[in-house]
Amino acid sequence: MAIPRxxxxxxxxxxxxxxxQFLHQSGFIALPCDSEHSIRAQLDxxxxxxxxxxxxxxxxxxxxxxxxxxxxxxxxxxxxxALSADHHRMAGYQVGADDYIAKPFNPELxxxxxxxxxxxxxxxxxxxxxxxxxxxxxxxxxYDAKLDEVxxxxxxxxxxxxxxxxxLKVLLANxxxxxxxxxxxTSLDVTGEGQGxxxxxxxxxxxxxxxxxxxxxxxxxxxxxxxxxGTGYVFTADVQTEEAS
Amino acid sequence: MAIPRxxxxxxxxxxxxxxxQFLHQSGFIALPCDSEHSIRAQLDxxxxxxxxxxxxxxxxxxxxxxxxxxxxxxxxxxxxxALSADHHRMAGYQVGADDYIAKPFNPELxxxxxxxxxxxxxxxxxxxxxxxxxxxxxxxxxYDAKLDEVxxxxxxxxxxxxxxxxxLKVLLANxxxxxxxxxxxTSLDVTGEGQGxxxxxxxxxxxxxxxxxxxxxxxxxxxxxxxxxGTGYVFTADVQTEEAS
DNA sequence: TTGATTTTGTTGCACGCTGTTACAATCAGA
DNA sequence: TCTGATTGTAACAGCGTGCAACAAAATCAA
Numbered sequence: 001m002a003i004p005r006x007x008x009x010x011x012x013x014x015x016x017x018x019x020x021q022f023l024h025q026s027g028f029i030a031l032p033c034d035s036e037h038s039i040r041a042q043l044d045x046x047x048x049x050x051x052x053x054x055x056x057x058x059x060x061x062x063x064x065x066x067x068x069x070x071x072x073x074x075x076x077x078x079x080x081x082a083l084s085a086d087h088h089r090m091a092g093y094q095v096g097a098d099d100y101i102a103k104p105f106n107p108e109l110x111x112x113x114x115x116x117x118x119x120x121x122x123x124x125x126x127x128x129x130x131x132x133x134x135x136x137x138x139x140x141x142x143y144d145a146k147l148d149e150v151x152x153x154x155x156x157x158x159x160x161x162x163x164x165x166x167x168l169k170v171l172l173a174n175x176x177x178x179x180x181x182x183x184x185x186t187s188l189d190v191t192g193e194g195q196g197x198x199x200x201x202x203x204x205x206x207x208x209x210x211x212x213x214x215x216x217x218x219x220x221x222x223x224x225x226x227x228x229x230g231t232g233y234v235f236t237a238d239v240q241t242e243e244a245s
Numbered sequence: 246m247a248i249p250r251x252x253x254x255x256x257x258x259x260x261x262x263x264x265x266q267f268l269h270q271s272g273f274i275a276l277p278c279d280s281e282h283s284i285r286a287q288l289d290x291x292x293x294x295x296x297x298x299x300x301x302x303x304x305x306x307x308x309x310x311x312x313x314x315x316x317x318x319x320x321x322x323x324x325x326x327a328l329s330a331d332h333h334r335m336a337g338y339q340v341g342a343d344d345y346i347a348k349p350f351n352p353e354l355x356x357x358x359x360x361x362x363x364x365x366x367x368x369x370x371x372x373x374x375x376x377x378x379x380x381x382x383x384x385x386x387x388y389d390a391k392l393d394e395v396x397x398x399x400x401x402x403x404x405x406x407x408x409x410x411x412x413l414k415v416l417l418a419n420x421x422x423x424x425x426x427x428x429x430x431t432s433l434d435v436t437g438e439g440q441g442x443x444x445x446x447x448x449x450x451x452x453x454x455x456x457x458x459x460x461x462x463x464x465x466x467x468x469x470x471x472x473x474x475g476t477g478y479v480f481t482a483d484v485q486t487e488e489a490s
Numbered sequence: 491t492t493g494a495t496t497t498t499g500t501t502g503c504a505c506g507c508t509g510t511t512a513c514a515a516t517c518a519g520a
Numbered sequence: 521t522c523t524g525a526t527t528g529t530a531a532c533a534g535c536g537t538g539c540a541a542c543a544a545a546a547t548c549a550a
Contacts (some may be wrong), residue, residue, distance in 0.1 A: 056301055059308065161497055202537085203499050209538060210498095220538090229407065229507085229536070406507055447527085448509050454529060455508095465528090474517070474526070 004118050005029040007042055009062070010054040010080070013231070017182055019052065019110075028114070032183045034058075034174070036065045041173035044241060048075055050118055053097075055081035066097055076117050135242040136172045139224055141215060143168060150215070163188060164211045171225065171235035180232040181205075208233055249363050252287055254278040254307070255299040255325070264297065264355075271356055281310045293320055295363055298342075300326035311342055321362050361428055380487040381417045383480075384469060386460060388413060395460070408433060409456045416470065416480035425477040426450075453478055 006023055010016040011034045023030035031048075033039050035057065042048055051069070055062035066077050079097040101113055136143045140153030148165060150158045160168065166188045170179065181204040188207075212219045224237045251273050255261040261277045268275035276293075278284050280302065287293055296314070300307035311322050324342045343362045346355060381388045385398030393410060395403045405413065411433045415424065426449040433452075457464045469482040 056306070059306070163498070201500060205537065206499075206539080212538095227537070408508070446510055450527065451509075451529075454527095457528095472527070 004049040004114075005031065005047055006114070007031050007033050007039060007048055007051045007053075009033045009035075009039055009051060009057070009065075011035070011056075011058045011060075012054075013178065013180060013183075015054075017180055020183060022110075023114070032174070032179070036060055036068075038174050039065070039069070041239075041241065043073070043075070050114060051075055051077045052114075053077055053079050055079055078113060078117060137240045137242065138172065138175070138237040143172065145169075152215075158214050160211070160214060163207055164214065167207055167211055168215075171233075172239050175235050175237060175239045178228040178231050178234045182232075184232065204232075248272065248274050249294040250274040250276065250292055251359070252276050252278050252284060252293055252296045252298075254280075254284055254296060254302070256280070256302045256305075257299075260299075267355075268359070273359070281305055281313075284310070284314070288318070288320070295359060296320055296322045297359070298322055298324055300324055323358060323362055357427075364428075382485045382487070383417065383420070383482040388417065390414075397460075403459055405456070405459060408452055409459065412452055412456055413460075416478075417484050420480050420482060420484045423473040423476050423479045429477065449477075 006028050008016055008019045008023065008030050010019065010032075016032045016034065020030040020032050031042055033042055039051065039053075053062045053066055057065070062079060062081070066079060069075060069077065077097050078101060080101050101110060136145065142151045143149070144151075150160055150165075150168070152158055167184065170184055170188070184204050208225060209219075212222050212225050216222045216224060224235060226234050226236050228234050251268055253261055253264045253268065253275050255264065255277075256279050261279065265275040265277050276287055278287060284296065284298075298307045298311055302310070307324060307326070311324060314320060314322065321343045323344045323346060325346050344358050346358055380390065387396045388394070389396075395405055395410075395413070397403055412429065415429055415433070429449050433449075453470060454464075457467050457470050461467045461469060469480060471479050471481050473479050
């Protein structure tokens with residue numbers, strides 16, 4: 001089995017970052033999400049083996065999201081919540097969650113649960129692969145996930161390197177959501193399994209600058225890929241996805 | 246003013262108890278609540294000057310409750326949450342919360358915030374940002390809250406830094422109302438998550454000076470952003486707001 | 491394999507933003 | 521008027537970011 005890919009869904013940047021990093025260190029590929037929208041983007045963008053879903057997601061409700069996801073596809077879901085009361089737990093199981101963990105949790109416990117669920121999922125061979133979303137559109141641009149091509153509003157073909165493409169994907173999957181450099185770096189590592197090799201220096205900054213140079217009209221005054229000083233970067237553009245026919 | 250009556254809304258018995266007791270010792274009347282229902286009961290039963298509302302309320306959502314309360318009446322609300330990330334903070338402000346405090350908080354800080362909000366409320370000057378307002382116009386100037394752009398009467402685009410923008414927002418939300426440096430500083434903190442330490446030195450004065458330099462015709466003799474000696478600053482210009490369509 | 495080309499990470503410097511400080515200017519009250 | 525408090529502001533420092541230039545690594549072609 002390939003390295004499991006987990007979605008970490010939590011709308012708190014710090015919590016999300018900590019969990020993502022911890023899981024990453026534990027040998028998983030952890031992808032940060034913060035909304036149902038970003039979950040679906042990730043599901044469309046690639047294989048997802050397990051979703052760690054926080055129950056309290058700002059104005060969204062994790063239990064409801066879980067219910068909807070369950071109706072549509074077969075991704076294993078572990079609900080994470082600060083609510084440990086029994087009836088909440090039951091509510092979680094009733095909507096099809098594979099497990100339920102109360103915050104704050106012991107990291108080792110989290111790992112154990114994750115492995116258990118992955119193990120079950122592996123046996124029942126219920127790994128979900130991408131739906132057929134093939135095209136992302138934003139601010140006149142488009143990105144074809146199948147051909148891996150980026151097209152400018154004027155119709156020019158723009159060549160992006162692998163990392164640049166990976167960065168763009170992360171951004172497209174998380175529009176309007178500030179991402180820390182750490183979160184971005186984690187997501188970029190998806191290709192190589194090497195978990196070390198990152199965290200040093202300003203690679204993300206430079207990468208962002210390079211992507212800006214290719215997709216921003218005026219790289220000096222970026223309008224889509226904006227800096228969130230003291231935090232990281234945000235992609236401020238509405239993103240539409242299109243299914244392949 | 247009579248002794249302020251506060252509602253302490255938290256679904257955790259211990260937290261609720263500690264906060265209630267602490268506020269009581271600090272000279273307030275603190276009434277414990279644990280749900281939207283009990284809040285409404287208290288509101289119906291008597292005067293309430295301020296609500297301290299936990300964001301995580303079992304299966305209820307503090308932000309949503311705040312939004313509903315705000316639509317119906319004019320009670321000041323301070324949201325309390327373990328989620329400290331900026332976008333949560335912003336979500337709080339967008340639904341009309343008067344302030345936002347992250348747990349765990351310094352008791353003194355809580356008191357300071359409570360007093361500040363009560364103080365503002367007393368003068369019916371709440372720093373509420375209305376959600377759907379997109380454009381502010383004043384003395385020929387205009388500020389687009391969506392694009393974050395300021396345009397001079399002559400049509401020039403004026404670039405403001407983050408803090409300058411934040412200051413302008415506070416002023417626009419409270420025209421003709423003298424604001425203390427502390428109130429301003431509290432509002433500016435929306436950006437920087439550090440709720441611990443502000444208040445040191447003359448940062449506000451300098452910031453005001455810088456904003457004056459950008460939006461006053463003659464910064465030496467300010468006409469809009471005036472000094473209220475011994476108090477703070479007032480924005481003396483009529484402000485028209487435009488709702489987004 | 492080798493060498494060329496492309497991609498990616500690192501480093502150093504410049505620049506903008508922000509808070510601090512020190513001193514000048516101004517104000518209020520005696 | 522004098523005096524002390526308050527405010528204006530220039531100068532400076534610290535920090536984070538943008539970016540060019542370089543170095544290392546990966547990829548490709550033969």
